[in-house]
Structures are given as structure tokens and as C-alpha cells.
Amino acid sequence: MSLILIIEQTLNGIQFGVMLFLMAAGLTLIFGVMGVINLAHGSLYMIGAFAAAAVAGATGSFLLALAASLVVAAIAGALIELTVMRRLYDRDHLDQVLATFALILIFSEGTRWAFGSFPLFLDIPDALSGPITLPFGVQYPLYRLAIIGIGLVVALGLFALISRTRIGMQIRAGESDREMIGALGVNISVLYTLVFALGAALAGFAGALIGAIQSVQVGMGEPVLILAFVVVVIGGIGSIKGALVGALLVGLTDTLGRFLLPSFFGLFMEPSSAMSVGSSLSSMSIYILMAAVLLFKPTGLYGSA
Amino acid sequence: MQREQLINATTLLALLAVPLWAWYVDEPFTITLATKVAIFALAGVGLNLALGLGGLVSFGHAAFFGIGGYAMGILASHAQTYTPLASWPFLLEGTKSMPVIWLVAMVMSGLAALAVGALSLRTTGVYFIMITLAFGQMFFYFAISWPAYGGEDGLSIYVRNGFPGLNTLDPIQFFMLCYVLLAVVLFFFARLAKSPFGMALNAARQNDERVQTVGITPYRLRLVAFVISGAVTGLAGALFADLNRFVSPTMLSWQTSGEIMVFIILGGVGRLYGPVIGAGLFIMLEHFLGGLSEFWHVYLGVLLLLVVLFARGGLIGLLAGKEVAHD
Amino acid sequence: MTDAVLEIRNISKSFGALKASNNVSLTLRAGEIHALIGPNGAGKSTLIKQIAGNLRPDEGTVWFEGKNVTALNTVARARLGLGRTFQISSLAMDYTVLQNAVLGALGKRGKVFRFFSPVMKDKKLLAAANAALAQVGLEEFAHYRTSDLSHGQRRQLEVAVALTLAPKVFLMDEPMAGLGGEGSQRLMGFLDTLRQQAPILLVEHDMDAVFALADRISVLVYGSIIATGTADEIRNNPEVRAAYLGEEDAE
Numbered sequence A: 001m002s003l004i005l006i007i008e009q010t011l012n013g014i015q016f017g018v019m020l021f022l023m024a025a026g027l028t029l030i031f032g033v034m035g036v037i038n039l040a041h042g043s044l045y046m047i048g049a050f051a052a053a054a055v056a057g058a059t060g061s062f063l064l065a066l067a068a069s070l071v072v073a074a075i076a077g078a079l080i081e082l083t084v085m086r087r088l089y090d091r092d093h094l095d096q097v098l099a100t101f102a103l104i105l106i107f108s109e110g111t112r113w114a115f116g117s118f119p120l121f122l123d124i125p126d127a128l129s130g131p132i133t134l135p136f137g138v139q140y141p142l143y144r145l146a147i148i149g150i151g152l153v154v155a156l157g158l159f160a161l162i163s164r165t166r167i168g169m170q171i172r173a174g175e176s177d178r179e180m181i182g183a184l185g186v187n188i189s190v191l192y193t194l195v196f197a198l199g200a201a202l203a204g205f206a207g208a209l210i211g212a213i214q215s216v217q218v219g220m221g222e223p224v225l226i227l228a229f230v231v232v233v234i235g236g237i238g239s240i241k242g243a244l245v246g247a248l249l250v251g252l253t254d255t256l257g258r259f260l261l262p263s264f265f266g267l268f269m270e271p272s273s274a275m276s277v278g279s280s281l282s283s284m285s286i287y288i289l290m291a292a293v294l295l296f297k298p299t300g301l302y303g304s305a
Numbered sequence B: 001m002q003r004e005q006l007i008n009a010t011t012l013l014a015l016l017a018v019p020l021w022a023w024y025v026d027e028p029f030t031i032t033l034a035t036k037v038a039i040f041a042l043a044g045v046g047l048n049l050a051l052g053l054g055g056l057v058s059f060g061h062a063a064f065f066g067i068g069g070y071a072m073g074i075l076a077s078h079a080q081t082y083t084p085l086a087s088w089p090f091l092l093e094g095t096k097s098m099p100v101i102w103l104v105a106m107v108m109s110g111l112a113a114l115a116v117g118a119l120s121l122r123t124t125g126v127y128f129i130m131i132t133l134a135f136g137q138m139f140f141y142f143a144i145s146w147p148a149y150g151g152e153d154g155l156s157i158y159v160r161n162g163f164p165g166l167n168t169l170d171p172i173q174f175f176m177l178c179y180v181l182l183a184v185v186l187f188f189f190a191r192l193a194k195s196p197f198g199m200a201l202n203a204a205r206q207n208d209e210r211v212q213t214v215g216i217t218p219y220r221l222r223l224v225a226f227v228i229s230g231a232v233t234g235l236a237g238a239l240f241a242d243l244n245r246f247v248s249p250t251m252l253s254w255q256t257s258g259e260i261m262v263f264i265i266l267g268g269v270g271r272l273y274g275p276v277i278g279a280g281l282f283i284m285l286e287h288f289l290g291g292l293s294e295f296w297h298v299y300l301g302v303l304l305l306l307v308v309l310f311a312r313g314g315l316i317g318l319l320a321g322k323e324v325a326h327d
Numbered sequence C: 001m002t003d004a005v006l007e008i009r010n011i012s013k014s015f016g017a018l019k020a021s022n023n024v025s026l027t028l029r030a031g032e033i034h035a036l037i038g039p040n041g042a043g044k045s046t047l048i049k050q051i052a053g054n055l056r057p058d059e060g061t062v063w064f065e066g067k068n069v070t071a072l073n074t075v076a077r078a079r080l081g082l083g084r085t086f087q088i089s090s091l092a093m094d095y096t097v098l099q100n101a102v103l104g105a106l107g108k109r110g111k112v113f114r115f116f117s118p119v120m121k122d123k124k125l126l127a128a129a130n131a132a133l134a135q136v137g138l139e140e141f142a143h144y145r146t147s148d149l150s151h152g153q154r155r156q157l158e159v160a161v162a163l164t165l166a167p168k169v170f171l172m173d174e175p176m177a178g179l180g181g182e183g184s185q186r187l188m189g190f191l192d193t194l195r196q197q198a199p200i201l202l203v204e205h206d207m208d209a210v211f212a213l214a215d216r217i218s219v220l221v222y223g224s225i226i227a228t229g230t231a232d233e234i235r236n237n238p239e240v241r242a243a244y245l246g247e248e249d250a251e
């Protein structure tokens, strides 16, 4: 097991974490401001990926494809907020779960109906294809590195938005005291729609970025959504910082677990059973991480009690 | 109240009458559909103990359903290949006997519910939903990556397991088994809802602080409810696997968790017979809409959305009116 | 000091910069009604919460029957015999009045993990519940849904549930609020005899009731107790008059 391999896998873990952050940030914002749980967030991820694949197919431009993912997902998010979520703010969580589960069914089957069951592919743009040589002689795909860069820029932008701008101030006010933002003279329903659209755009953007590495298909969103839930549970609901730390922890644990655990068991087991024990255990590693955080901090690393 | 009891009795009778009629006119497929209803209803009734009575929105019950299914699959596959499950510290053989399989399924899924519940119940609200969903996914990925029992492909058994004195391969006999189990569980849950435990659990759903103030720990009530709930859903899982003679990770998927919840909401949350009606409605929709369109889940989604937004009491709520308080 | 059933020693609790309890000490003796009065936001409910176990004090200890119970949670303290009513009613709102009372009786009896026999047919529990409802004058409303009760009636039900627990100490946070003249009068008469059964720490804004009932009164202002004494002592305490009773114009 060489150093190069470890560096490469660590970068993969960070890249995975950055993607999860884009998902989890939207979820945690929406929960923090509106107090709703949105299972259809994974559908927005899928919608972004499909929008990008369709636009890339039609125009051949990756940049246009990315823009499309942001715009289409934001519009879809705003529509969901205006037609469905708005009726659910004072309902209990069960109603929110069921209504957004219904949305998943509608979006997934609707997409299957529109695009068929076969996966679409989104090509990595030429400018970002191929590997790049990093220090220590590590060869690493440029596109993945770009994802890390883009993700971190988005994270910085999000922090700036929340801490520096007027709308960010309103979001923070909304999180701590729902009555207060009304008193501040903010139009709450516009703010809610905006926050929802912002979260949706982040999810759609993540879907498009990942769509170029994996295939674009129906059902791609929900596994990521559930991982994003793990991130939010670990980081603490409502905390963007928690979402970032949680996402990186989950990304690294998952990637390095898959890579290291089989070799670790290989030290004292025969190769085939080491492989199976290692891979089964690594498939559980992030949930074990979540359980450990729950034991010591039930409200997550950065959550308020 | 009278009306709800009438609806309940009618439901239970209809679930018996339809397959009996199908048996009479020799329509085995309808019997299989009815068997599916009974099994899904059982899974839903199990979840509804936690969800309806306890207010615990578990989005991870597919794990228990699947563990029940795998308990069946593992025991039966060892029995059919005559290989013991373990030879140390003592000899553990597989079995094709349903009662033993049911017991093992309930114990294993109950234990899993104990572990998941002990952790998840430290939190409430949205956290609880997300955590149960995540732990459910953990079992799903474990089943996929554990190669010994078929991994992603699942596990088939050649013949349905046996029950003393019955021919379980005969659809109507297997249906009757499932139906009787459902009826027994409904009877016990009706008693449980009115028992000291049920009354305290229901009170904890309404007001946690009140229950603590009278000196009862809500956490313990919920954990016990969660374990019973998981065990019953696990029993349903074992039956479902036996119905199909097949178990695969799909039984553990988050969609399955969602569907078990859908049975409850379609019928009516917090109503003992809600999942029975809901499961019946679900299977009918699947059968009839599924025949019309490959994309019938869209219609299911729209229906579910409408029920959640505009008909919160589910079908029983529409038929029987709002629930009234009574002692 | 020896006959103090409940004693709190040097309790402090802050919410951020706000000192809701500032080095508070007080005792509750067998057979007495000890009233805790003070302006809105003085920290009375916060103190009750710390005694009942809903809030951990930052500093200080709570002693019950000679035992330090500071580390115990609400459930454990309730089981030891602390019976509490809430300022903002906290009841099972979907249940009937009788069911709420039976829940209290069930908590007192224990053996909650019984899964088969109907609790609402348990004669002993029903008897205890009905007796408590009769004591507060709610027997006619036994089969009402709790959410249909008036605020005053909910307050009475709070007291009734506390009675079913047969506690060794009552902690009552404004039990008379919303009751109206006749209701208050009746509850006052009842509390007057209840103190024989178990002492009462009574938070109350109704000054007539407090001065008529209380054996001792403590005055809490900005989280600190500024005086403790009999009704006469408090009435004539210049500090209290200045800080609190001034506008109330106590004769």
C-alpha cells in the first residue's frame, strides 16, 4: 500500500465529501429556516443531472449544462415550495415525510417516463479531462480536483452569503426566531421560496457535477440523500459548518474505509474472507460513525440542544 | 366509533371472503394477491404500533422486514443443502419449519430494533426520521456486500417451508396461515392499545413532559414499542419471503420502508385497522393501475399527496369521521 | 432545619447574561404552605423547574428528605414524591380528563409494562383517579376531552393529576390562574387542608390568596430572594414594599 495510493484515496474522499456538502447544506438550510424535512431533495439532485445531460446533449457545452442544472433545479425547487411545502409548514413531520415521499414517486416515475430507463451520460469537458500530476508524483483526474475546488468555492460563497449579506441575516434570524423575521419586515413567504430554491439549486448542481463521473439515471438521488442525512445528523441540524465538517468526515470515512478495511483484515485473514468481511464492514462504517456521534452528542457536532 | 368498528369488521371479512371466493372459482392469482395484502397489512400493523400509537416516525422498518425475510432465507437454504449454520460452539442446523422460522425472524428483527431503537430514540423529530432511514440503509448495504447469502442477487429456496398439518404449497392454506397471524396480532394490539403500557405510550406521544411528571420514563416505553413493532414487521418479512420463496436486499431498501408507511397513511394513521385497509388499497392500485400503465407509481404519488394534503384521516377517516375521545 | 422536607441550597442559573436564579436558598417544612411570589420574569418558574428536575442548576443543590437529588432526572424525582403542576398546562390533550387522572394513578402504582388488561377497567386506578377529580371539582367533566376544557379547568386537572401521585411535596406553579373568583375560592379552601397531607411550595400571583394561605412567603426579585417570612413580616418589610409590593398597595 503506497503513499501515492493513500493520497489518491484521500482526495477521492474529499471530493465525495464536497459533493455531500452541496446536498447537506441545502437540507440543513431548509430545515433550519422552515423546519421541514424534505425527502424530495434527492429528486432535485436527479433533476439537475438530467437537465445538464439534456442540455449538454443538445448544445455540447458543459458550462451551459451546469447553468441549466442550477436553473432547472432552482425552478423545480421553487415550484415544490409554492405548491406543496407551503401547506406543510405547520403540519407534523410525518405529513412532511409522506408528502415528499409522494414527490419522489412522482419525480422518479415522471423522469423515467420522459427519458426512459436507460442511463444518460454527461461527458467531462475536454479542458478538464485527463489526469494532472500533483506533488509526490500523484496522478489525479483533473475533473475530480476541479470538483473539490468548485465545492470549496461554493462553501465559501455560502458562508459569505449567510454571514455577510442581508438575505443571510434574514436566514439567521429565521433560524433563531421565526416570529422575529416577520417583525423585521421581511416577507417570509418570499424568503422561504428563495431558501428552498437555493437549496434545490445546490442539489441540482451537485447532481450535474457527479453526473459526469457516474451515469445519469432515475433513482440516483436517494442514496446520496440518505448519506446527506447522515451528514446532517453528524454535523447538527441547521449548521452549515456542521454540514461541511460532517460531509468531509463521511466522505473520508467511506472512501478510506472501503480502501483500507479489506487490506486491514488481510493482515490476519485469508484474502477472500478478508475481502468480504472488509467490504461488508466498510459498507457500514459511516453508520457506525453516526452511531458513535449519537452516543456522545445526540444533537450532532455543531447542533444546539 | 360504532362506525369504525363496523368498517374494521367488514375489512377483515372482505379480506377473508375474496380469497375464499377465488378458491371456489379457482383463481389462485387472486389468492396470492390477498395473501400479499395480509402480509403487508401485518408489516404495517407492526410499524403502526411505533408510528400511530407511539408517534415514532420510523423510516427504517424495511430493515426489520428484510431481517425477517433473511431469517427465513438463511434457515431454509441451510436446511435444503443440509449444511449446518454453525458447528461451533454447538451444532446449529437450518430448518424448513415455519413456526421455528417465525420465532427466529421475530427474535432477530426484535434484536435489531433494540439496537437501532436504543440509539435513535435518544433523539426526536426530524433527527429520528433521518437516523432510522440511515440505519435502514446500513442493513441494506450490508446485505448487498455480504457475499455468503447471495449478496445483491438475493437468495432463493426451492419449496415453501412447512407448517405441521398443512400443505403450505396450496395457496389458500398459506393464505389462511397469514390471515390467522394477522388476526392474532390485531387482537393482541387491540388489547395492548388499551393496556397500561399502551395508555402510557400514547400519552408520551401526546406529551412527553406529562408522562415524565407522573414518574414514567418515555424512553423505555418507546424502546419496548419499537422492539415489538420491529418484531411484528420482521414476522411479516418472513412470510413475505416465504410467499415469494425468495429474499433479496430489495426487501431492505428505503422504498420498502416508504411503502410500509404508505399502507398506514392510506388507511389512516393511529387506527388499528388502517394498515389493513391501506395495504388492500395499495395492492388494488398496484394491480389495476399497474395494468394500465407502467408508470403507475406516478398515480400512487399523486394519490398519496392528495391524501396527505387533504384527507389526513386516510380512508377510515373519510368513512368513519373524526376520531372522538373516549375512555 | 430538621423538619425541612425540601431544601434548596445556593442555586444559581443563568440564561446567557440573564441571571434567572441568583444564589437562591429556601426550605419547605412539613405541613406548611410556602408561597413564592415575585414580579413577572423574576425566575419563579425557573426555580420550580430546577426543583422538579427539568432544568439543571449551574450551581447549588436540591435536597429532598435529606437526600441530595440534584443529579436525578424528572422521572426519578417524581417517583421519590415530588408532585408538580405546570404554569402552562401540560396534559395529554387527546385524552379525556379521566384518562389523564388514570395516567397519574398508573404512574404512582408503577407496573406500567402490562400489555393485556385494559387500564380503564382497573378498579383501583379508577377509584384513585375519580377521587382526585372529585377533590378539585372536576368529576362532572371526567369524560370531556382535555382539549375541550377551559384554561382554568386544565389547571384544576393539573392539580388532580398531582393528587393521584400522592406526593410528599407539591410544587404548584400558579394553580389559580384563570380559575375565576369562585373557582379560586374553592381551590384555596382545598389547598388549605391539603397542606396536612403534604407541604406545598406555591407560586402565585393572587396576593389575597397568598396572604390568606401561606405560612411563610419568599419574595423573589431578579432571581434573588430578598425576603422570607410570615405574611405579616413580608407585608411590613420595607425592602419588599419598595421593590415589589409598592404598586400593589398592600394594606
Ligand SMILES: Nc1ncnc2c1ncn2[C@@H]1O[C@H](COP(=O)(O)OP(=O)(O)OP(=O)(O)O)[C@@H](O)[C@H]1O
Residues within 6 Å of the ligand: C015, C018, C020, C038, C039, C040, C041, C042, C043, C044, C045, C046, C047, C087
Ligand atoms: N429556557 C430559557 N432560555 C432563556 N431565557 C429563559 C428561559 N426560561 C426562562 N427564561 C427567562 O428567565 C426569566 C425568568 O423566567 P421565569 O419563567 O422563571 O419567570 P417567572 O417568575 O415564572 O415569571 P411569570 O410570573 O411571568 O411566570 C425570564 O426573563 C425569562 O425570559
Ligand SMILES: [Mg+2]
Residues within 6 Å of the ligand: C044, C045, C046, C087, C173
Ligand atoms: Mg412563571
